[in-house]
Amino acid sequence: MESEEEEKITMVVFSGTIDRLIGMAILTNAAIAMDYSVDIYLMLWGTYAFKKDVIGKDNTLSEHLEYTDEKFKDLIMKGGISPWYEMIKQAKEMGQVKIYVCAACGKAWSADLENLEFVDDIVGAGEIVWTSTQSKATYFI
Amino acid sequence: MVIKMSDVDNIKSDHLVDARAESCPGPLLAAKKAMTKVPMDGVLEVWSADAGTKRDIPLWCKKIGHEYLGDVEDKGYFKIFVKRKR
Numbered sequence: 001m002e003s004e005e006e007e008k009i010t011m012v013v014f015s016g017t018i019d020r021l022i023g024m025a026i027l028t029n030a031a032i033a034m035d036y037s038v039d040i041y042l043m044l045w046g047t048y049a050f051k052k053d054v055i056g057k058d059n060t061l062s063e064h065l066e067y068t069d070e071k072f073k074d075l076i077m078k079g080g081i082s083p084w085y086e087m088i089k090q091a092k093e094m095g096q097v098k099i100y101v102c103a104a105c106g107k108a109w110s111a112d113l114e115n116l117e118f119v120d121d122i123v124g125a126g127e128i129v130w131t132s133t134q135s136k137a138t139y140f141i
Numbered sequence: 142m143v144i145k146m147s148d149v150d151n152i153k154s155d156h157l158v159d160a161r162a163e164s165c166p167g168p169l170l171a172a173k174k175a176m177t178k179v180p181m182d183g184v185l186e187v188w189s190a191d192a193g194t195k196r197d198i199p200l201w202c203k204k205i206g207h208e209y210l211g212d213v214e215d216k217g218y219f220k221i222f223v224k225r226k227r
Contacts, residue, residue: 026165026166029166029167029170030165030166030169030197032170032173033166033169033170033172033173033197033201034169034200034201034204034205035173035204035205079164080162080163080164080167081164090170094170094173094174
């Protein structure tokens with residue numbers, strides 16, 4: 001198999017909480033700005049977060065659960081941070097960003113390309129492992 | 142690389158991008174986008190109020206191959222100068 005280009009960043013997104021997705025989106029935009037291509041692989045909760053009936057509606061946090069929606073919104077506004085899905089949309093428009101769903105995770109959510117936002121294709125776990133070995137860096141979020 | 146305010150007048154910018162309203166990595170993305178409007182060997186001037194930008198842009202130059210000319214702080218924001226090399 002042909003080796004992937006070396007200027008690639010891989011992100012394996014297991015988590016679907018808004019705080020971690022913001023981190024994923026910021027790093028994706030930074031990678032695009034630095035002229036890296038980005039492959040994002042959605043695992044269980046990451047797949048859930050990209051479902052069309054969920055995206056932008058679930059504000060669950062992974063930690064500091066004392067932060068109410070309003071308090072967290074204030075924090076994000078103070079940082080001048082855009083919603084994570086808007087940052088992903090921007091990154092896809094500006095650079096080479098591909099988003100894939102792990103086949104088993106997609107199956108678990110009865111999710112396909114029709115009911116997922118921004119997703120380009122459904123892949124096997126072997127491809128996720130392969131791509132990460134061909135990347136400059138792999139982030140697990 | 143910090144440059145003196147007195148030296149800024151000697152730098153002729155070919156294009157200015159005002160990204161002071163943007164948070165990281167917005168100014169970097171704005172710089173990348175704006176660089177297409179700068180002629181080869183021309184200078185891009187980036188304004189950013191985000192402290193991370195003056196660290197990101199030299200790294201971006203190193204990655205892409207542009208020449209980082211330096212930055213200067215002016216009234217709470219940074220003016221960053223990059224010469225287009227490719």
